[in-house]
Amino acid sequence: MDRPTKRLLQGNGACVEGAIYAGMRFYAGYPITPSTEIAELCARQLPRIGGRFIQMEDEIASMAAIVGASVSGLKTMTATSGPGYSLMQENIGYAYMTETPCVIVNVQRGGPSTGLPTKVSQSDTMQARWGTHGDYNAIAVAPSSVGDTVPETIRAFNLAERFRTPVTLLLDEVIGHMREMVTLPQPGEYEVFNRVKPTARPEDFVPFELTPNLVSPMPAYREGYRYNVTGLTHDPMGFATNRADEIAVKLDKLTNKIDNFKEEIFKSRAEMMDDAEVAFVSYGSVSRATLQAASLARQAGFKVGSIQLYTIWPFDYDTIRKLCSRCRCVIVAELNMGQIVHEVEKALPENVEIQPMLRYDGEIITPEQLLARLEEVI
Amino acid sequence: MDRPTKRLLQGNGACVEGAIYAGMRFYAGYPITPSTEIAELCARQLPRIGGRFIQMEDEIASMAAIVGASVSGLKTMTATSGPGYSLMQENIGYAYMTETPCVIVNVQRGGPSTGLPTKVSQSDTMQARWGTHGDYNAIAVAPSSVGDTVPETIRAFNLAERFRTPVTLLLDEVIGHMREMVTLPQPGEYEVFNRVKPTARPEDFVPFELTPNLVSPMPAYREGYRYNVTGLTHDPMGFATNRADEIAVKLDKLTNKIDNFKEEIFKSRAEMMDDAEVAFVSYGSVSRATLQAASLARQAGFKVGSIQLYTIWPFDYDTIRKLCSRCRCVIVAELNMGQIVHEVEKALPENVEIQPMLRYDGEIITPEQLLARLEEVI
Amino acid sequence: MTDTDRVDASGARPKSKYDYSQGPPPLNINLSWCKACNLCIALCPQQVFEPDRDGKPVQARPDNCTQCTICWVHCPDFAITSNYK
Amino acid sequence: MTDTDRVDASGARPKSKYDYSQGPPPLNINLSWCKACNLCIALCPQQVFEPDRDGKPVQARPDNCTQCTICWVHCPDFAITSNYK
Amino acid sequence: MATVEKQKSDVMLNYLRPRKKFPSVWCPGCGNGIVMGAFIRAVDKLGYSKDDIAMVSGIGCTSRMPVYMDFNSLHTTHGRALAFATGVKFAQPDMKVVVITGDGDALAIGGNHFIHACRRNIDITTILINNYIYGMTGGQGSPTTPGGSYSTTTPYGNVEKHFEPCHLAIGAGASFVGRATVYHYPQLEKMIMQALEHKGFSLVEVISNCHTYFGRLNRQGDATAMLRFFKERSVTTARAKNMTAEELENKYVIGNLHEDNEKTEFCDEYQKVVDAHKA
Amino acid sequence: MATVEKQKSDVMLNYLRPRKKFPSVWCPGCGNGIVMGAFIRAVDKLGYSKDDIAMVSGIGCTSRMPVYMDFNSLHTTHGRALAFATGVKFAQPDMKVVVITGDGDALAIGGNHFIHACRRNIDITTILINNYIYGMTGGQGSPTTPGGSYSTTTPYGNVEKHFEPCHLAIGAGASFVGRATVYHYPQLEKMIMQALEHKGFSLVEVISNCHTYFGRLNRQGDATAMLRFFKERSVTTARAKNMTAEELENKYVIGNLHEDNEKTEFCDEYQKVVDAHKA
Amino acid sequence: MAGKIIGKVGIPQDRFEIRLSGSGGQGMIFASVVLCEAIGRAGGKNVVQSQSYGPEARGGASKADIVVSTAEIYYPKAMKLDLLLAMTQEALDKYYPDLKDGGMLIVDSGLVTEVPTEKYYGVPFTRLAREEAGHIMVANVIALGAICALTDIVPLDILTDAVLARAPKGTEDRNKKALEIGYNEALKQKK
Amino acid sequence: MAGKIIGKVGIPQDRFEIRLSGSGGQGMIFASVVLCEAIGRAGGKNVVQSQSYGPEARGGASKADIVVSTAEIYYPKAMKLDLLLAMTQEALDKYYPDLKDGGMLIVDSGLVTEVPTEKYYGVPFTRLAREEAGHIMVANVIALGAICALTDIVPLDILTDAVLARAPKGTEDRNKKALEIGYNEALKQKK
Ligand SMILES: Cc1ncc(C[n+]2csc(CCOP(=O)(O)OP(=O)(O)O)c2C)c(N)n1
Ligand SMILES: Cc1ncc(C[n+]2csc(CCOP(=O)(O)OP(=O)(O)O)c2C)c(N)n1
Numbered sequence A, B: 001m002d003r004p005t006k007r008l009l010q011g012n013g014a015c016v017e018g019a020i021y022a023g024m025r026f027y028a029g030y031p032i033t034p035s036t037e038i039a040e041l042c043a044r045q046l047p048r049i050g051g052r053f054i055q056m057e058d059e060i061a062s063m064a065a066i067v068g069a070s071v072s073g074l075k076t077m078t079a080t081s082g083p084g085y086s087l088m089q090e091n092i093g094y095a096y097m098t099e100t101p102c103v104i105v106n107v108q109r110g111g112p113s114t115g116l117p118t119k120v121s122q123s124d125t126m127q128a129r130w131g132t133h134g135d136y137n138a139i140a141v142a143p144s145s146v147g148d149t150v151p152e153t154i155r156a157f158n159l160a161e162r163f164r165t166p167v168t169l170l171l172d173e174v175i176g177h178m179r180e181m182v183t184l185p186q187p188g189e190y191e192v193f194n195r196v197k198p199t200a201r202p203e204d205f206v207p208f209e210l211t212p213n214l215v216s217p218m219p220a221y222r223e224g225y226r227y228n229v230t231g232l233t234h235d236p237m238g239f240a241t242n243r244a245d246e247i248a249v250k251l252d253k254l255t256n257k258i259d260n261f262k263e264e265i266f267k268s269r270a271e272m273m274d275d276a277e278v279a280f281v282s283y284g285s286v287s288r289a290t291l292q293a294a295s296l297a298r299q300a301g302f303k304v305g306s307i308q309l310y311t312i313w314p315f316d317y318d319t320i321r322k323l324c325s326r327c328r329c330v331i332v333a334e335l336n337m338g339q340i341v342h343e344v345e346k347a348l349p350e351n352v353e354i355q356p357m358l359r360y361d362g363e364i365i366t367p368e369q370l371l372a373r374l375e376e377v378i
Numbered sequence C, D: 001m002t003d004t005d006r007v008d009a010s011g012a013r014p015k016s017k018y019d020y021s022q023g024p025p026p027l028n029i030n031l032s033w034c035k036a037c038n039l040c041i042a043l044c045p046q047q048v049f050e051p052d053r054d055g056k057p058v059q060a061r062p063d064n065c066t067q068c069t070i071c072w073v074h075c076p077d078f079a080i081t082s083n084y085k
Numbered sequence E, F: 001m002a003t004v005e006k007q008k009s010d011v012m013l014n015y016l017r018p019r020k021k022f023p024s025v026w027c028p029g030c031g032n033g034i035v036m037g038a039f040i041r042a043v044d045k046l047g048y049s050k051d052d053i054a055m056v057s058g059i060g061c062t063s064r065m066p067v068y069m070d071f072n073s074l075h076t077t078h079g080r081a082l083a084f085a086t087g088v089k090f091a092q093p094d095m096k097v098v099v100i101t102g103d104g105d106a107l108a109i110g111g112n113h114f115i116h117a118c119r120r121n122i123d124i125t126t127i128l129i130n131n132y133i134y135g136m137t138g139g140q141g142s143p144t145t146p147g148g149s150y151s152t153t154t155p156y157g158n159v160e161k162h163f164e165p166c167h168l169a170i171g172a173g174a175s176f177v178g179r180a181t182v183y184h185y186p187q188l189e190k191m192i193m194q195a196l197e198h199k200g201f202s203l204v205e206v207i208s209n210c211h212t213y214f215g216r217l218n219r220q221g222d223a224t225a226m227l228r229f230f231k232e233r234s235v236t237t238a239r240a241k242n243m244t245a246e247e248l249e250n251k252y253v254i255g256n257l258h259e260d261n262e263k264t265e266f267c268d269e270y271q272k273v274v275d276a277h278k279a
Numbered sequence G, H: 001m002a003g004k005i006i007g008k009v010g011i012p013q014d015r016f017e018i019r020l021s022g023s024g025g026q027g028m029i030f031a032s033v034v035l036c037e038a039i040g041r042a043g044g045k046n047v048v049q050s051q052s053y054g055p056e057a058r059g060g061a062s063k064a065d066i067v068v069s070t071a072e073i074y075y076p077k078a079m080k081l082d083l084l085l086a087m088t089q090e091a092l093d094k095y096y097p098d099l100k101d102g103g104m105l106i107v108d109s110g111l112v113t114e115v116p117t118e119k120y121y122g123v124p125f126t127r128l129a130r131e132e133a134g135h136i137m138v139a140n141v142i143a144l145g146a147i148c149a150l151t152d153i154v155p156l157d158i159l160t161d162a163v164l165a166r167a168p169k170g171t172e173d174r175n176k177k178a179l180e181i182g183y184n185e186a187l188k189q190k191k
């Protein structure tokens, strides 16, 4: 099947292209605006490459099915939006606890509740970190255009497999639905990480072994390793435990396997930040406008920069602090009532003024709005 | 039925007593350790007072049923633990959006996932603020003993009715299961807030009217007011809207009706804080130990104080900052990997040292541990 | 807005027991609610309607109408009521 | 730990086709797994067992055992296996 | 059931929600409007007070219905209408509680609440508009999409089996179960009346047209064509009795399929406990 | 089905999980252990490879079973076992996927996945241990708790109606449905073998004893008493055919209740699409 | 708003914004996708397409926007239109205010009767589709032909390729013809 | 740990910690609840009871702790036991290490055969229950009687009231008798 490598795609379509490139061969989902095109494209494309698509009875089942299929040995994905993401939370927690790689795409729309199904929002940012009960650590990745949705989706899969953990890919209605020309990557153009398989003899296999990087090798089913997977807090053998020492070890593992590699996971795009006195911090579709506003300000002679977060979680406070070391003011622009702004506050010293530039009425932030805000602070 | 007003109760039992005192007459739930006794007691007690108990098919349905019954006109409650709380998130969001009063009790156990069903934890603290998708504001209340579970449950109901919003009552396995002698309150001893009913003529009734305090009067069914309730973002009439201006007004209402009354909602117990140089901040069952540790330190001549949060959300940064104005070090003690510690960090100036004192192995923090940590900082 | 145009029936006498010649037309059509779905036009057993330029019903053969109810109970937008029933 | 005590049958000859007099007792009982639920004792059609002080089965009438399988298939803790089957 | 004057053709106008913009969001010709008309006329004939009716729905095209009517309306989350409705009914047992739901809403995400409401035999009337597809989200397969049919998520023809909503309800314990179509209006209206009057859980499955998606993707034509199709393919329960399984293939059997008036109702039974134990 | 040597009484020891502590967490006499024995012996007789078996469960006493056996075991969240299992089976269609579940797990919180797995006719064997109560959480009512029975959440006797799991499964489209008890061991083992060999969704409902809660609260005595009770109250499908509805009241009808070997299976049908469209 | 930045540099206007609007069944989304693809393939320009949705995804969207620029397109939504195509009166009434002063307006002159300006192109797309192209369905493609003729946004051959690549099998001729009809009809009017 | 604070004030030991332990069916929870209630009703002292749970709530818990203090009980769990009742050998083996030096140990001498100290009270509670109180079920109540006799934690009459208030109808006499048996049997041994 030879198709032109440059194609007009919606962000949702770019996500499917990225996922298939990364090796995704199992999709389970339940339709919901504005993510539905992802399911529809998977339904069409997966059979063609020997993959599997199933429409489950709801989002809870969708999340369950991708975990089951991932434990069985496939790279898996689901996609949803706010209400479905909320429903998935319990089983996302199961994926954290069982250290099962998988990618959950959340194409964000306005909330809470049914909210604004066809309107853009970034208001599930904090939920992507704290949505399920208990202690754990989360990875969330956020592209800002149709074009970078392809590599960022690949990166989401790589992180999931590399760290044996669920990864949330945060899109939003604008990116998901907008169409742009995208050059599809050639084989080999991006690294594709495949999960590390055990080399121990089956009888010596310790499924949740504490390896140096805290990630345990993971066999597929029918590879000769039979072990127990449970959502109960468990020891390295995978057996439930109530022992305080073993409990702490497990939770530390879940946290540290990510925290210890924050630098590997965190990704941002800093533009014109070297000497910036005022900076924008943003992510997702908003970053397009912030970048333009910053450039215009530079043209007008002001030392303004832009930081775009490609990784939202884990939030890398150190990097942000370093990048903003010359800033006296940071404008955090997001499509919600102020979520990542709190993290930026945490990252920066008290003498840096933090200006939230928030919009939560279903529309995106315009360059004019950003410039107007800039005018106030420069 | 005359029963002694002083009784040996579990925290779960105290919660039921408080709820009934506050006027709860409808309970829907699904059993889960360590909250189950709440359901069992409601099953036994509600019919005796003409109330209604129903065991639903799951937690999603439980949450739905209490919202349905609350809209119909009753004061309602459900109780659960981590996994169930995660499942409830979507419909909790519906309660936020529709401004439906109700109380959700989360008797916390260890997570993530099935985790540690019989072990104590406080690791759903952040979830109580950010668990469902979208933007909203949350109220969460946390007692620290069986005794204060009665008034705090009453307070949770009062806040729910006063602000037309779901309120989470955060217990934990230790409080829920431990037994203490409790003096049950006499009628009239505590204020009981009943929801404000509309006085407008039905044809003039604006169900989600923007009143001065932003809380709209709420009729019961069959009181002559027929209106539309929807989880879609809606205008004051209750009709779905896509208009940017109306959307912003609705979300501002949800946030400000709580933020504007933070002082009324926030409750903490500050002991020995007037001149404290070192302070504990804690909540729930941990606060018992912190209070003891602070007292002992005082006896030993050190200026140590203790702040117990009865209201977790909204977090009142100003009050905490004021209370800690003389502190050089604050020890935040909680049974998780560090959740409220971030809020305390946000509240306090940079020169105050923040020491997390965390335990997440299923056991509670002992006074010895707290004293040991104190020794390090004084 | 109500369709009050009377369009003459061309062919055979209607079987209707109603005599519309003295009063208003058999039906009231709320054109601002009508979505031109064609159901009334297609389902009327007496071919009372013809579509107008927008596809909305015009009572082309009013005298045919037997007030059988079919059109208005099937109108998904409550755009049809009877002037006689 | 395996129950290897032979307790003499007091009454009638067992109907068993097995002769246990030369070999090990009819059954192996893993007392460390046995939870003293009483099912084997109650369900054995030949009254082979008696409970010990802890309620665990003792082969009181071993020669009665017909190796009918009932006790071991019903033992919820896999504490009974046969020495003959 | 109050005796009412002979019903006027404009009776439904009395029941439309004041201050709500009309016409509805539905596509031209969508069967949802026909069902809404039948429901209103049924309520009017039964003489219920508007205050005593609570209409609960989930999410979907169908579920938008309650907002248009001047009853107590609760437009809830996708699939959960029956769980919310259970709260309403149990809190206000004297009300008529009606759930309007789609095939996806009731049987995909909402399947569990559906079978449990049937099991409890709680006195809720459920009108399930079965258009064989997810209309609202743009034409994905639903649990009633027939094998081989096309939808946007079954681009090669559906490989799944479908539910028969009525059979599922009977297996789960519902005490009134019937099937109607939007073509067969008088039967539909009558069945809704019977369901409303039935004490216990009642299900009315209404075969309806989503020509915008199901019709288009499966070449069944426009609204008119689909209604005609329902007409041709329907047989009444009476006639079906004398037909072979083969003859019945691809037919819609319409009429009352199950009725059990002996089964006790949930709220009633609970009330007995309250009466016996109230202090 | 490989021919195997005559089975030894200690065969199950070969299938117990190495390095797992025995005995189990279950109460003395809990029927779960009996079912586990029957399952192991069935697998052994069928000669399946351990690697080819995935056992998936939710949460509950019953759901603790898989960890004790040396197969691939996935102990998931409450009620969701069938949804996880669907992922496993669809990803590894050549495996034998078995779900072990309780009445609460399968039919309360898990009811939706249960009916959808039946509908899809996906080749999963579900062993539903019906002890009429929530054992794990300490004796609350379940969707199979009979009317009038006591549990900690039905302190005045249950006012709800109960599901018949087998009827529900048939209504939802399962293609193999049978009922057994922990007393009737040989029938149980045989039924599990049949279910495992059946292509499509198979349900084995096993009536079992939770004497710790259901038995105690309803004065049915200890494990032995409850097993005897099952013995007395059971009639085979063959005998049941000639009995009146009245005679059948309070009886457990055991045996195969439904079998449809014509119905196509989900993964097979999907494979056909892949074969037809694979580039 | 003429502050320190905007006053100095302004927001660069190196973008061309197009809106195709009509009613549900008129294929505006399809037309916008094809047009975008053609512009994208022609090279040298960036394009972004976006569209409006009804409740959830249901109901044909009636409006699609395209932003074209030689520079990177930072802001993906249309702000002030350079070109508005209105296939119905309703669409024109709704979107005319978004048209830039001096922006190009193209309407279906068979369906749009009241136009609030005199500077516009009117082509009876729907009538031409029915009467000359053989099917009402291709009115949108006729409109594309007209846009091609009236602007220099994309060459006709590339547009034709793009249309044919997306059109269902068997409709190639009809679509080709439609493009030509639109192109020629508009050329006649080109001022 | 003898730092600046603890070195000076220590952790006040104004608390008396009791653990009742045995196997699932022996009614340790019931006994602890009744004992707590009695202490609470007697007045002047604070009590906190807690218990251990099996997987989820299932399976009779086998251990219940009571903390008694005249002061506020800040820390609700037992740390070092002042009194351990062990109704089985297993329970004794498991919890003996938690007993304070010089703490009081009471065992069911019919079921516990190996005691790692000589300073303990042994009463054959279960045998007494079966043989003298008429039902094995009341072994726990006999143990309560013994605790009452061996400590001054609660007066017998208040304990009796508490037991009777919680005991099922019809078992009053049996329970009363059980308390007395335990009380008297223990008194005999009181050193
Ligand atoms: C939790 C959740 N998941 C998914 C959706 C998206 N959604 C809205 S309606 C719908 C399906 C509607 O289908 P049906 O119930 O058949 O109603 P119809 O539109 O056909 O009347 C879906 C999947 C949602 N709103 N919430
Ligand atoms: C989401 C969620 N809700 C509730 C629970 C608590 N819970 C655990 S097992 C169980 C019921 C088990 O009953 P059943 O499935 O019949 O299994 P049994 O213990 O009787 O074998 C419940 C309610 C849970 N673990 N997760």
Ligand code: SF4
Binding pocket: C026, C027, C043, C044, C045, C046, C047, C048, C049, C064, C065, C066, C067, C068, C069, C070, C071, C072
């Ligand atoms: S009432 Fe009957 S006859 Fe008259 S117009 Fe309507 S459908 Fe035709």
Ligand code: SF4
Binding pocket: C029, C033, C034, C035, C036, C037, C038, C039, C040, C041, C055, C056, C057, C074, C075, C076, C077, C078, C079, C080, E029
């Ligand atoms: S049925 Fe109603 S909406 Fe449809 S064309 Fe006729 S009047 Fe218009």
Ligand code: SF4
Binding pocket: D026, D027, D043, D044, D045, D046, D047, D048, D049, D064, D065, D066, D067, D068, D069, D070, D071, D072
């Ligand atoms: S095998 Fe049969 S006869 Fe022998 S001990 Fe067991 S049950 Fe009794």
Ligand code: SF4
Binding pocket: D029, D033, D034, D035, D036, D037, D038, D039, D040, D041, D055, D056, D057, D074, D075, D076, D077, D078, D079, D080, F029
């Ligand atoms: S059946 Fe098994 S566990 Fe029960 S008493 Fe017999 S050997 Fe012990």
Ligand code: SF4
Binding pocket: E025, E026, E027, E029, E030, E031, E032, E061, E062, E131, E135, E136, E209, E210, E211, E212, E213, G058, G059
């Ligand atoms: S999409 Fe289908 S179900 Fe929805 S309104 Fe249109 S025709 Fe009706």
Ligand code: SF4
Binding pocket: F025, F026, F027, F029, F030, F031, F032, F061, F062, F131, F135, F136, F209, F210, F211, F212, F213, H058, H059
């Ligand atoms: S509680 Fe019941 S189901 Fe659970 S192990 Fe005990 S007897 Fe078995």
Ligand SMILES: [Mg+2]
Binding pocket: E102, E103, E104, E129, E130, E131, E132, E133, E134, E135, E142
């Ligand atoms: Mg539908």
Ligand SMILES: [Mg+2]
Binding pocket: F060, F102, F103, F104, F129, F130, F131, F132, F133, F134, F135, F142
């Ligand atoms: Mg059970």
